Amino acid sequence: MEAITNAKLLVVDDDPNICEVLKLYFENEGYKVKTAGDGYEGLSAFKSYDPDLVLLDIMMPRKDGWQVCREIREISSKPVIMITAKGDVIDKVLGLELGADDFIVKPFDMKELSARIKAVLRRYNSHKSTDDDEVVRFENLEISLKKYELKLCGRVIDIPPKELELLYFLASNCNRVFTRDQLLDKVWGFDYLGDSRTVDVHVKRLREKLEGASDKWELKTVWGVGYKFKTLGD
Numbered sequence: 081m082e083a084i085t086n087a088k089l090l091v092v093d094d095d096p097n098i099c100e101v102l103k104l105y106f107e108n109e110g111y112k113v114k115t116a117g118d119g120y121e122g123l124s125a126f127k128s129y130d131p132d133l134v135l136l137d138i139m140m141p142r143k144d145g146w147q148v149c150r151e152i153r154e155i156s157s158k159p160v161i162m163i164t165a166k167g168d169v170i171d172k173v174l175g176l177e178l179g180a181d182d183f184i185v186k187p188f189d190m191k192e193l194s195a196r197i198k199a200v201l202r203r204y205n206s207h208k209s210t211d212d213d214e215v216v217r218f219e220n221l222e223i224s225l226k227k228y229e230l231k232l233c234g235r236v237i238d239i240p241p242k243e244l245e246l247l248y249f250l251a252s253n254c255n256r257v258f259t260r261d262q263l264l265d266k267v268w269g270f271d272y273l274g275d276s277r278t279v280d281v282h283v284k285r286l287r288e289k290l291e292g293a294s295d296k297w298e299l300k301t302v303w304g305v306g307y308k309f310k311t312l313g314d
Contacts, residue, residue, distance in 0.1 A: 087201055088112045090131035092122030092148065093163065094140045098186075102135065105190055106197075119143025123151055131158065133201055135193075136180075138164040146178060153179035157228050157241045159200045163188070177281055179240045181268070216251045218311070219296040223248045232293045239289065242267065246282050247290075250299065250309040259306040283307055 089111050091102045099115035106113050114129050116122035118140050126134065134152065138145035149160055159181045181200045184193055216223045222231040225248055230237045239247075246267050250258070258266070260279040287299055300310040 086110070086112060087132040088114070088129065089133055089135060089197070090122065090125055090129055091115045091135045092119065092125075092140070092145070093135070093137035094118055095137070098137075106194070109194060119145065119148040122148055126152060126156075126158075133159045133161065133197060133204075135161050135163055135197075138162055149178045149180055153240055157204075159204045161193075161196060161200060177240075177242075177278060179242055181242075216248055218251065218254075219294045221251070221290075221293060221297070223251055230289075232290065237289055243282050243286055243289075246279075247286055247299075247309075250307065254297070254309045254311050257302045257305050257308045263306065279307070 089102075089106055091099050091113060093099050093102075093115070094117055096117065099117070103113045103115055114125055114131065116125045120143050122134075122136070123143070125131075136145045136148055140148075145162060145164070149162065152158070152160060160179065161182045161184060162180045163184055163186060165186045181204070182196050184196060214225060220233045223229075223244065224231075225245070228241055228244055230239045230244055230247070246263065249263070249267050263279050283299060283301075290299060296312045298310050300308050302308055
């Protein structure tokens with residue numbers, strides 16, 4: 081795989097050795113790299129540097145990676161890869177729920193991290209290149225990937241990027257059933273090294289947002305299989 085030419089990476093980690101190693105390695109791969117030593121510095125750098133992707137440590141003083149990811153998602157859909165010493169599935173699920181695009185555990189192999197960065201950037205860039213008018217519409221529902229915007233009954237609803245992408249994917253393939261693993265592959269775009277509970281959590285939160293919007297469609301569970309966006313009469 082070729083490096084994403086001139087892509088800008090932001091590394092946020094309180095370990096200066098890790099910051100330096102990542103900076104040297106990825107600059108050698110052709111990226112532009114900026115580092116930050118804590119969450120506050122990382123958020124400031126995110127706003128001024130405008131990176132294409134963030135490598136974000138979780139356990140940091142002052143402001144941890146969970147909060148940094150949450151605040152990034154309030155203002156941007158730029159890719160975030162969480163980096164942590166923890167390997168518990170619950171940490172992966174929480175990171176993904178907050179809008180992270182991938183998750184890698186220390187100590188990690190640099191080649192694996194490089195491959196993940198390239199995969200996430202390719203996927204993000206493919207979304208950016210979609211038709212500007214690419215919008216999915218149903219009664220009282222409008223989903224725009226270009227704007228990363230959800231409208232219910234004409235009103236814009238706050239929604240994390242991954243929830244929007246999941247809803248967009250299911251609504252774009254209405255009445256087709258997808259397993260949890262298929263949804264992880266299609267929406268998250270990487271090999272998920274844990275269980276698929278994060279899909280269930282995202283669907284639950286989507287249902288809470290969509291409740292009562294229309295009786296012409298629904299986000300339906302197909303027991304023993306997965307989920308589908310179902311239209312009335314199907």
